[in-house]
Amino acid sequence: MEVLFLLLLCVLSASADQFTALVELEQALRVEGELAKHLEAYINLEEARLAQLRQLATEMDEHSRTVLSDPVKYLGNPVNAFLVVKRFTVDWPDAKQRLIHSRNTDDLDALQASMTSSFPSEDDYVGSIEALIRLQDTYALETHRIAEGKIPGVKVSPKMSAFDCFEMGRVMYNEGDQYHTILWMQEALDQLAQEESKSVEEESVLDYLSYALYVQGNLRHARNITQRLLDLVPEHTRAQNNLNHYNQLIAKEEQEEGVRKKGDDGALKDAIMNDRFLNEEDQYRASPEFQTYEALCRGEDVVPVKDPHKLTCQYRFWHPMFYINPLREETASLEPWIAVYHQLMNDHEIERIKEMATPRLARATVHNSATGQLEHAKYRISKSGWLRDEEDPLIARISERCSALTNLSLTTVEELQVVNYGIGGQYEPHFDFSRRSEPTAFEKWRGNRILTVIYYMTDVEAGGATVFLDAGVKVYPEKGSAAVWHNLLPSGEGDMRTRHAACPVLTGSKWVANKWFHERDQEFRRPCELEK
Template sequence: MEDLVYDELDLLKSLNEYIKAEENKLNRVRSLAENFKKVTEHASSNMDRYLGHPVNQYRLVQRLVSEWSHMENLVMEDVTDVFLTNLSIKRAHFPNADDVKGSAEAIMRLQDTYKLDTHDLAEGIVKGSKASQTLTAVDCFDIGRTAYLEKDFYHCVLWMNEALLKDDLKSLSKFDVLDHLAYCVAQQGNIQRAYEITSEMLELDPYHERIQSNHAYYRNQMGAHKKGDNGDDRSSQFSSALQKPNFGNLPERELYERLCRKDTSKYNKKVEKKLKCKYWTNNNHPLLILQPAKLEELWPSPHLVRFHDVLSDQEIAQIKAMAKPRLNRATVQNPQTGVLEHARYRVSKSAWIKDWEDTTVATVSQRISAITGLSMVTAEELQIANYGVGGQYEPHYDYSRKSDVGKFEDDIGNRIATFLFYLSDVEHGGSTVFLHPEIGVRPIKGSAVFWYNLYPSGEGDSRTRHAACPVLTGVKWVANKWIHERDQEFRRTCGRTMTADNRIF
């Protein structure tokens, strides 16, 4: 996202040069350029704050996809090679229609998870934070249409209604908005409202055959007579309440969203009394004697701990600088096929860095080994992940289950443990939540959370099922080090029973 803002700034510079050469002929271009200038200058004055707001990010993607295309059409009326060549080069790296769709889905995801009011969101208000822009009527319509195409009629109704409230509704067809809204409310079961909307549409276009047919159908559905014809009102049998879409595994999803909204600083008082904070030397490991790790217990069983200040700002900057050019949409392994693929439940970009590529990364691996006492010989490369607008990773296990296709090779074994670094603070959202202890861990820059995924017996610990909550405002960077079973034989002893508990100390 940061690169997109710089690309847009560079395009603006090129555009202004073009305007100077064609001053008298391109007044319409100048007007659009001034709008771009206001937005991009605001973004560059505080990049993190600008990109940390979901509405700003949506508008950035939408602007680059739609409004710059419009600009190109205007310039083509009297073209100069300098500007169009620059624009063509930049557009090769611009978002596409799929990115706009993804941003719209992110807006709706945030809406559900954090129970955000549609109107506030459209006005750019999130948790008291006001965006420098608001969503336009076209934006609201496009978000609603994204929901419509996905058969998500709940969000379709919310956003089509919001489009109708916008002052700039004249920028699109009110008939089209009502057309989508009528269908979506009907699919939600509110036939009375669908009938009312089609009545309004017929006032705009009395001879539209499809709408006439729909109007008659809704009238029939309400009992062959519209309300008031003979005093018989049967519309009460139809639902007027919006029904949220069924995403599957509803109880777990509700728990996940509730934990994401929960104040992560509040613990069960009985459990909290038993938790400890201590300086951790891991039996006087040479790397920890002079500078012990700051350990905070988060939960006793499964044993979850956080190590504070395990990465310096310089190390974080170096790791992020190496990762940024390599970032690609994160994939997950399909448990049925074993194939790596994109998934709607994981929305982030990731990159992988090997220890030998940089001394900072090698040092980090040595530090993990010193703190955990585990070997890094079979550990995976350091994975860096960036979560932008609505970025999340829904409930999952880090270890491979027996039923999964494409399990890890025997020479490295399963993922015995996870060491999760936070490379940034996050203003709102972005917590790591563990479903069965029902706790959330707030990102704290420079800290890391550690837990065992497997019991000492090698069996998977299902209590470690966790998720990355959507980022509401801010930008989230994390790094994962997944440690595997092999080469740990003399470092982590087996338990006496199959379910001997996981303990770090």
């Protein structure tokens, strides 16, 4: 509107004496009439924009009320969590661009800018997609079932649109992950075929899919999809060049081999090669160890537990603290020794610990053995905070309970680490102790980590188990229970059999509290022995 008024001002000032001739007034009236038409069109557009904005405000209010009625349950569904992040990082900026940019919305724009400063960032958006991909791989979930909202542990889940699936594939494409690009772009096409109101342009999906197929070695499929793209957009220059390139490669291949390969004119999904581990960076994920880790997370018994007939459950009374309320001990493994203690932490303690730790949560780090520095890593996805005994009698009581449970001194123990695992939260296979290649991992006055206590502070609907790769043990989160094991052999050497991992959380929210005991001042409580 400001531009229109400036335009009118320019017209009138160009003929300052127009009132002296009727013809000039007539011209002014014609300009006024044209201006009125522009103003009417502008008003219609503004009214339509405001109607859409009112509808958006109503929908946002309803969505917020629905989610906040039970946020833990709602956001515990990984698809819901992804869609919420997408809502703030993709849908909201789009709505703002279309509906809120107006001369009369400067104040609102400034207000929303300050209010949305805490919204998830683009990095969070990418991270939520990577989390869904991690869950898909670890738990062998079919792409279509995820898109349909059929997630283990979830009774009701929203379906993903073709655009949602396209976004999954697009982000994976930008990450150089052609394997998942193919899976999700194919699903986008399937969802698009079912949509009356198309949420994404088919040519956009075909553009990404064709190149991903080519990179994964599906030359003829890539050519067919590129031709399909050109049927929709004949002037697509890059597609034209790609099609010529694919035809040249196919002609050369046929000339060299003297045969026409199967699948030339086949359906899109026939005989597609799509190796998850084709990318060199993913070779660890193709290793037997990683495959064992994922299988254990799925609950598969790929590593038999040794001497299961010797595993027992019993009450323990070895400390006065447990005379009245004895320990409920479940032996999960004898070699290495791993035990689970049930009902070791009550609901009041759990809620208080979570309340104290929440403001301190920050992205968890890992120790880089090469640099000696703490850094973020994709193989550890969680947020953690630390609580000291001096801060609250409850924290001191938890420490005393750990000491009584393990018969170890608190002199060199670490502070209580509280961890929350979010969407697809995990910690891939690792040791809790430092190896010889990591001499600076812990302070010398503490020594190495001799024992681990993990308190589970929530039940998890699906996923989130602690798995031990060598022992084949799977410890599923149970609110109030704790898992305990020795990280070091009696000789002081690291026990390689304790390599373990925190499986991705498939459904729900996982909270744990870790207490690590160190070697120093344990000499008379757990004497060193020569035998390993």
